[in-house]
Amino acid sequence: MNYYAIKAIYLHEMDRLWRTLFQSILSPVVSTSLYFIVFGSVIGGMVPQVDGVSYGSFIVPGLLMLTLLTQSLSNSSFGIYMPKFSGSIYEILAAPISSFEIVIGFVGASATKSLIVGSIILITATFFAEVRIDHPFVMVFLLVLTCLTFSLFGFLIGILSENFEQLQVIPLIVVTPLVFLGGSLYSIEMLPEFWQQVSYFNPVVYLINGMRWAFYGVSDINIWTSVFTMLGFLLICIVSTIFILTKGYRIKS
Amino acid sequence: MLETLISIKNLSKTYNNSFEALKSVNLEINKGEIFALLGPNGAGKTTMISIICGLVRPTSGEVKVNGSDIVSEYKITRSQIGYVPQELTLEQFETVFQNVSYTRGLYGKSSNPKHIEKILKDLSLWDKKSMRLGQLSGGMKRRVLIAKALSHEPSVLFLDEPTAGVDVELRQDMWRIVEKLRQSGVTIILTTHYIEEAEAIADRVGVIDNGEMIVVDETSKLISRMGQKKLTIQLQEKVMQLPESLAKYNLELASDGFSLAYSYDKESKQTGITNLLQQVKDSGMKLSDLKTEQGTLEDIFVSLVHKEKK
Ligand SMILES: Nc1ncnc2c1ncn2[C@@H]1O[C@H](COP(=O)(O)OP(=O)(O)OP(=O)(O)O)[C@@H](O)[C@H]1O
Ligand SMILES: [Mg+2]
16 A cells, blocks of 8 residues: 555645635535525524424534535545646656555545534534534444545546536536435425425435434434445445546546 | 666557557667657657556557566556656646655655755755745746656656757756766656757667657667768859759759758768769759768658658
């Protein structure tokens, strides 16, 4: 293992975070705060308790997941796309590093950043709603799992994208709808029967409900089903990454 | 006894299953030498270097660096190689020092600020160490790329057109740096379009065209072996058109009409000079002066590449 290389990539990526600290952290904090103000306070005032907690508290796990997911995706997709775009990726390709080591460096840094932002969001949330965490270990486990999985997914998007449009299109047209329809702002039991059934095909539903269980011990879905669905998705990402990197697809001719 | 450092056997590269950029190239690079790769645009120089450095996959053939295979033992070969790309590909926002240290890390070396400092000083970059890469001029960026390539103390250095778009002073700096590196035992392979550059610093040159290695030889030998000589005949009176009888000599008539140039191979038994002069006289032209010159690498290059095209 080329540990120095992993460390170099990891720190190099983290450096980008410190350089852009303000926007990296400020923008998710602002947007999450807006969600709490608009949904939590305004709508929450009209909605009775959901699953035994106030609406404001109910949306905390969902919003946290939403942030983790979008942050992880954008961190790692930009992280690998930028050197491709500037051409500086040549030095990673010419260095004595395996694909596996490259992935650990990039995905590790992206996941770390998302965890930092996630923690700040969680702290922010406590200013707007009462937050309770019934299963802290499960919560941390799910946080880490989500950050890793979606950082890996973002890495794939970054590798496969040939231009900025493609880089942004997947998060925009695939992920955003899935997240909104993933029950971050409502319980899927509130949906009509048909849409409830459709929701079970949305992986984000499992994610958000898993997190909600970790917070309040309530969920539309069994916690194990959630965990295994997420592990399954992680596995798919890992296999695709290995496949693409061993083929050198869109990086090496 | 010369020791082979890099051995390239039947190396071919076909891009996108259609374009053959390298056609079964064979080449050996000796330890400690400066090797210049010459060739017109699109000849395959960058492709060849990129394969050895791991940026492009070979289609077939084999390359060994210090006895290790570049594909199956890439970790061993790449850690010995420093590579300076043709394009100025750098990120924008990092500082010079950070970025050079980063490359060292990528090559699996523990950080060594002293060594980085030495390289930056050698390349006159020390006062720029805290500048962001995006703020540097082209020539400085080129130096940063070289600093990066040297950051992990490689034993082989590939320089893809190190002096393209570089001013005269920096070019001579570059030559000095290359010479210094060679003295410290580094083997250097560089590509260039400037033939006088190859003549000035390379021990050996290889000429590549259309993906084929046309000739490889010691620079001085190549010049004397392939060296054409040029005979210039000055005329007393202006000539508008060459007579039929001189057609077979491939003479070049100067645009002012006052001189003829004849190229010949000085090694051959019959240079054709005697007959030429006889026929010039017979056709009624009057000579005012004669001059012969040794051909340069540039002439050789042009004639080689020209022959290929035919
Ligand atoms: N990634 C690629 N995909 C397809 N064709 C390529 C690719 N890279 C290079 N080529 C082609 O291969 C040929 C050789 O290119 P290469 O860059 O090796 O030439 P070169 O000798 O370095 O030229 P120059 O002096 O202009 O730098 C060219 O015709 C080029 O168009
Ligand atoms: Mg080139």
